[in-house]
Amino acid sequence: MLSLLPFEAAYWQRVYSRLIALCDPLPSVIRCPLNQVLDSEIHRIFILWPVWLSPLLPLPSSIIERLSLATLCGAWAAAIRDACLDGELTQAAAPLTRALWRRSWHLFGTLAVHCELLADLERRMVAAYRRELAARTHTGSWQPAQLQSLTAHWVCARAAGWHVVQRAHIMLAGLKLDDPCAIALSAALDALILARQLRDDVHDLADDVRAGRASWGVRLIAEAIWRAEGGPALIDTQRIAGRWLIDPALRQELASAHATLCQQAMHALMPYAAYIPRLIDLVMIESEAGRTIATINLLHLPG
Structure with missing residues (x-):
């Protein structure tokens, strides 16, 4: 923190x-x-x-x-x-x-700040949240389509508010959104959003499984099961928790994905590091926090 x-x-x-x-x-x-x-x-x-x-x-x-x-x-x-x-x-x-x-x-x-930008980002956030609601289950099982809709792009769309404040700042400072600096900041922000979301999804896995809430992390675990079984199929919520419990390779895979996202964010920010030390601090802290993904206390998960 x-x-x-x-x-x-x-x-x-x-x-x-x-x-x-x-x-x-x-x-x-x-x-x-x-x-x-x-x-x-x-x-x-x-x-x-x-x-x-x-x-x-x-x-x-x-x-x-x-x-x-x-x-x-x-x-x-x-x-x-x-x-x-x-x-x-x-x-x-x-x-x-x-x-x-x-x-x-x-x-x-x-x-x-143009209302068109705000309206577009608000539409993205609302659509993403409605997709999340549609991916919830009250039957104890998820259909493949429910989870497959929860992509990395969906994660970033749901967090579009981050881009509101950053893009507004960029435009007020006189930069175009296609300026190399603006592009680098946007890429870093997306990578940081994804890293934080992945870590949150892992730490919230027990509560999400109990409540039937789908997440990007749930989708990634489901994909590991589908790869092992030959293709997408209806999946019980408890199998998500079970796979996480018994598969250290999967836990390490998600930890590595988190580390890669932090590296991408750091790479995008590094040319400007002297000007934005607190953003660099934030990425470093997120990278360190991601080490808990592979070693999360599994006793918190349902059996």
Whole structure:
């Protein structure tokens, strides 16, 4: 876990306070998704991304803070939307989601970030989340098509919010999205998204199997079973856990895939390393954390 430096913690607190002032008073039904956003390490990284990019792509501090606030509004709206789609919140929360999206888009608009970019990325996130819902099972088994739809491209589409903040920063700094620096940053971000998701999927495997939730990690384990058995077929959720328990080669394969993704992210960022030391730190910490994939406590998995 990346520890925040004092100035980063102060920045986070300042943006957090602005969000609370913007949205207070809050209905109690909404506070849980808000806390999920604010307490998540991934969202703290998310909000600090413009701060970490700024030595490479300088922007005025007022614009960086507005960009972070716009991103946090969008992240909160997405958390509420996902909770509604998942049945954790009633549709009564939907109006607040729309209000937060409007606030987020307005803030991006004041920064001259095109709504077309935001709309495209939002469509990708919603489509990816609906695909995830369609891949859940209530019967104890997954159809091949349910898992085969959960590709690396799907993982990146579901995390398109990361690209919102990075692309906005790139454009505000005056770079084209086809600039070599922008392409390198995008490639590094995709690799980091995939690495973090793979590690999360492995650590959440027990809970996901119990709940019938599919993931990219579940799909990769299923593919190992299908390769051994000659092709895709209906697969019991417990077989996913069982294969993970008995196959150290599979665990090492996923650990190696995680290491490769971290290497790809580092390779893309290395030409700019002197300007973005905190992003380099983040990739190094993720690489180190990935070592747990091959040695995860298997007692946490269902038998």
